[in-house]
Amino acid sequence: MKIMVAVKRVVDYAVKIRVKPDKSGVETQNVKMSMNPFCEIALEEALRIKEAGLAKEVVAVSMGLANCVDTLRTSLAMGADRGIHVEAARELIPLTVAKILKKLVGVENPGLLILGKQAIDDDCNQTGQMIAGLLGWPQGTFASKVVLDKEKQVVTVDREVDGGLETLCLDLPAVITTDLRLNQPRYATLPNIMKAKSKPIKKYTPEELNVEIKSDLEVVQVTEPPKRKAGVILSSVDELIDKLRNEAHVI
């Protein structure tokens, strides 16, 4: 069985981001980029399934500008066998990503598609759900535990939901999106980084896959959240009522 993992290159989680002066987006020039943490967890899970002997191959996919290849090389260094880079000149919205993934699934025919639950730059949390819908595959999102049963061709997923944990049993092929507590991703070791340089990365363009890059969304403005105002210490209940009524207008 083949496992396909989609990974995204995002601003590193430890970087202090700032909004561009023209408010069109977040400053990404001269800023450290790395693999989305949830994507790392997804890749780690795929690698563990492969190492358990339940899968033959792990293919990493990334979409975007040429520098996505850095993220793919990291995936290869962690242990993925092949990389696929879909070149796109612009930011892709989740629906477009899902459509491209659908075409790639048609080419590669994986038994399992694992993604991170969301990217830390847009926090959309949509791609996994959308691709499952487009493919008509069952989905187990926010996975905190994944157990594959090869014989019965099912995967049991513990999902982290608001009320606690929900356990689903999904028929393969299926889509899983990973949450934080699923696993601790491995480090890419130096020898593996060196070996990864010779692993193949196949390039596609959206035209080759017959997907039209159009965006139904337009970013109008990006602003920083308003600065927190200092708290005020009040001296009496009367003062509190007065402020609630006359300043905050809530009573």
Next chain:
Amino acid sequence: MHRFLSISSKSTFLRNRKQLHLPFTCPISCATPNGHSCFHYLNQKSASLGSRIGLHRFFSSGYFPNRFNLREQERDGNGFLRLRGLVGEVRSFSSEADRESIEYDVVIVGAGPAGLSAAIRFKQLCQEKNADFSVCVVEKGAEVGAHIISGNVFEPRALNELLPQWKQEEAPINVPVSSDKFWFLTKDRAISLPCPFNNKGNYVISLSQLVRWMGVKAEELGVEIYPGFAASEILYDAENKVIGIGTNDMGIAKDGSKKENFQRGVALKGRITLLAEGCRGSLSQKMMKKYKLRENVQAQHQTYALGIKEVWEIDENKHKPGAVLHTLGWPLDSKTYGGSFVYHMQDRQISIGLVVALNYHNPFLNPYEEFQKLKHHPSIRPLLEGGTVLQYGARTLNEGGFQSVPYPVFPGGAIIGCSAGFLNVPKIKGTHTAMKSGMLAAETTFGVLHEGSNMEAYWDALRDSWVWEELHKARNYRPAFEYGLFPGLAISALEHYVLKGKSPFTLKHGKPDHEATNVARLHSPIQYPKPDGILSFDVLTSLHRSNTNHDHDQPAHLRLRDPNIPANVNLPEYAGPESHYCPARVYEYVPDEKNHLKLQINAQNCLHCKACDIKDPKQNIEWTVPEGGGGPGYSVM
């Protein structure tokens, strides 16, 4: 007064080679290269380095997994283990027997100006002479440039020699110095003084950006650079010759146990190892101690300063690209050497910082807070009002100059750049000399590997180069300030305008920085103003802007040689100076359950500045390298 004169100048003294007591003599034999597979580099630029490296290159070193590939004169696998016990560098929690070993011809620790210059120069020589040698650079920062911070007014002298086409190749060197001011600050005023610097032909740059560009150039030449890997130990053979470095084990928990993602470090073996770790490099310190590199040439101890810097984006109409300002005086007192700088880069960005010499006396001095005070000075604040801080960082720098340069060669390699210490203090520039030292080491290394010459030639090359000449001319400025601010200025003026570097004497440095701290009872705590959140900030807000991060669950990389000294000496006698000088709030004295103050080490905050390793009164704090990839994330510093 007895420390005033040293009769003979150091350079003539040292040229007399018989006085060198070297612990090693044999040249490194030039055996045939270890059967490397061919590396074909392409001499062209390319848009995407990643894919290019993947498509066109084989591994240029023999990669032998899980097996040692030591050369004939070295021992077998057991010898390797035994040595670690000999040298005393056995790590208490890495109990695994072997680890993977990868071989290169040259291993360079640190992808900074010196390390990359050495790598680039070496590969250029390989190209010229049609030789095929492999070069590996390991860098503890997550990316090349992530740990690079400097003023920086750049003198392109070394770069012109190394990569003369830098302008055409779009090096990020775009802003020539347009004005050069020098002020003496008092609390309320700024008094303009004649500018002692000559920055004609120099540029205001971000060194982090330049180093990133140099990294690209190095990779184009076929240098393998691996950021995110920290060289944590030196590897020796049976004859105590350096044969390479070992990277950190990754995935060790705070208590020393192995986490589920434990990865053993890797041994990177090099026929020559160059240490380019920057100021107070941890491995370089060990080398200098082990091989007595300072004693061998009667060098003095190194002296240091702590530089704290911010990059601001200011109003367009206040921004003057290329404007350079240096100040002396306030907020530092006349007994504390140091000064501030403001450099205007491009894109409305300016660098502003304060440099404080670490031989200050008052244990309550807090360089970070002094910097915050500086920004409120009536001549400085208008510049910053309306602006935003982009990044913050801090790093120590060398001030010892000529008197403190150690013998930089050890069996199996050499120390280059600020790890040895070539900064020109009166010029306040160290980048060009660091780069040149790297280039000279590369030329010597090539001679060793290609022709069988001796690494000791590096020392001669240094002393025949303009680096030596520059450092020699600049040698008396900093030591003059041992006598105070005004005597120092007077002697500096004498040196600069009258003697012009031809002084017959060489002043000596005072006490080592850590011994210069007075006991706390001779001083009173300094009350620093609260940050206003617009010009001045608290440490943690600033720290956030440095993009510093370390994996939390790892052993603290700041080790106490004696865990009792903070409570028994640092706190009672010196009022815990580490809690005052650390620009990252790593050290805090917090009350424990019995309400006794105890030292708490927040290693995760560390900016890798090395101030604690330098300034701790009993030299009890040892800075060791944490897991690779951690530390600050500078991009425009």
